[in-house]
Amino acid sequence: MQAFRTAVERHDLDALETLLAEDVVFTSPVVFKPYRGKAITAAIVRGAARVFEDFRYRRVIGAADGRDHALLFTARVGDREISGCDFLHLDESGRIDELTVMVRPLSGAQALQAAMAAQFERIAQEAQEAAARSGA
Template identity: 70%
Template sequence: MRAFREAVEAGDLDAVEALLAEDVVFSSPVVFKPYPGKAITAAILRAVSQVFEDFRYERALTGADGRDHALVFRARVGDRELTGCDFLHVNEEGLIDEFTVMVRPLSGAQALAEAMGARFDRIVEDAEARSTGTGVSP
């Protein structure tokens, strides 16, 4: 998904959010229960953009029907290197309706879980502000 990759690489999180379907479901690499909805998914992606350092996509794969995409990335969380993949599915309107992230190794996943866990209250506040239209938390 070229538009998504370009938006992420440019740090344009508003453009990333615009590519999400309202009913998108985000599956985290470190939490069992998926997160449904555009507001929470956008808030998670904004937070992870602050957690990941030296983030870069290395490969993009597209399914035969053009609706399934895999974007392989590398990043760092503190002193932990990790490799991961964003698995995206787009709906008939071309918006992302499924977003699954996987990362390795375990030490990288643990560093990511710790860093995101420390921000989770703020992520929820951001999502609530987005979903109610009361503005985005700074």
């Protein structure tokens, strides 16, 4: 999905948020339970943008007009190199209703988990503020 890729690469997180369905489900590589809803998903993506360094998409898999896409990326978290994939599913209106992230190796996933945990108070606050603004 080119719009998602462009928004991430340009750090245009407001544009990225407009691509999310209200009922989007975000599945994280470092927690068991999925997160549900646009406000928390957008806040998590903002947190990840603060954590990842040298983030680059390397390849996109999926038909341009399809509803399923895989975007392979590389990044760093601190001194750990990460390879990963964003799996996107689009609803009938073209909004992202599922966003699943997978990363490797284990040491990179552990570094990501620690870095995101350090962000989580801010992420929760951003999600709460966004939900209040939208009336959710």
